[in-house]
Amino acid sequence: MQNINELIDLLHLEKAETNVYIGQNYQAPWNRVFGGQVLSQALSAAYKTVPSDRFVHSMHAYFLLAGDISIPIRFEVDDVRDGGSFTTRxxxxxxNEAVIFITSISFQLKQEGFDHQIDMPNVVGPEGLKSDEDIVNKYKLFVPQNILQGIKSRPFEFRPVEKVSLMDRGTKPPFRHYWFKAKEKVEGDLSVHQKLLTYVSDYNLLTTATLPHVKGPIPKGIFMASLDHAMWFHRDFRIDEWLLYALDSPSASNTRGFTRGNIFTQHGKLVASVVQEGLIRKSKK
Structure with missing residues (x-):
């Protein structure tokens, strides 16, 4: 799925009945439904039930079961509340009638109010940095095939700020930064860009929590699965312009890794924040 329009088509759900929509699956090389897909499709389903002048400002989700990529997903939307400023779904x-995922999503009218934000981290810009696709191509003989295919098939380009070498066998502090954007121009209003950012927000979160515990840039001998995901949208942005994902993992305990992310434009505007907790435990041999 290298073409961004293929991903946009994946988010165009089929209406089955009132407030019920059917979504197809990206055939991920790791043979499970990608969490970012379910997040963005759920947001797409909710968007179909709200007034056109309201835009998502937050969502809080739980992943309950691994999704089967061979079975379409049924999204059932509950109209929780329609208020004067906020709409909740x-x-x-x-x-197969089993609940695999739940989320609550809040939408808001655009309104004027107080405004402040933290500063963007002082890191180098995307110009001159190598993409992660360039990096894995350099070491393709040493990279597992499913990871290689997964990176090459993304409709987004990622450029890690921190130097990556597959020959580096050391552990790292739980901090990292990625520049990313869609590989092609994206048409559509803010809601389209928000859905795509929701999709891409699921990349690189859990692996950040593994950095102090694995030797080398590719986690080996570890089973990982997202448990929950929360996201806040602060300001307007475009997904086809460079965005910085500043990631850190404050804690790992009791087989769970916790990671935060702030997303900035290239000009330093904070546009979104993300948190996720996931299962990280040694694989059974």
Whole structure:
């Protein structure tokens, strides 16, 4: 799925009945439904039930079961509340009548108010940095095939700020930064860009929590699975312009890794914040 329009098509859900929508699956090389896909499709389903002048400002989700990429996903939307400024929806995703995912999403009218933000980290810009695709191509003989295919098939380009070498066998502090953007120009209003950012926000989160515990840039011998995901949208942006994902993992304990991310434009505007907790445990041999 290298073409961004293929991803946009994946987010165009089929209406089955009132407030019920069907989504197809990206055939991920790791043979499970990608969490970012379910997040963005759930947001797409909720967007179909709200007034056109309201835009998402937050969502809070739980991944309950691994999704089967061979089965379409049914998204059921509950009209929780329609207020004067805010609209709230609850979305339940199902496969074979089993609930695999739930989320609550809040939408808001655009309104004027107080405004402040933290500063963007002082890191180098995307110009001159190598993409992660360039890096894995350099070491393709040493990279597992599913990871190689997964990176090459993304419709987004990622450029890590911190130097990456597959020959580096050391552990790292739980901090890293990525520049990213869609590989092609994206048409559509803010809601389209928000859905795509929701999709891409699921990349590189859990692996940040593994940095102090694995030797080398590719986690080996570790089972990982997202448990929950929360996201806040602060300001307007474009997904086809460079964005910085500043990631850190404050804690790992009791087989869970916790990671935060702030997303900035190249000009330093904070546009979104993300948190995720996931399962990280040694694989059973």
């Amino acid at each position: 609850r979305v339940v995703a199902k496969q």
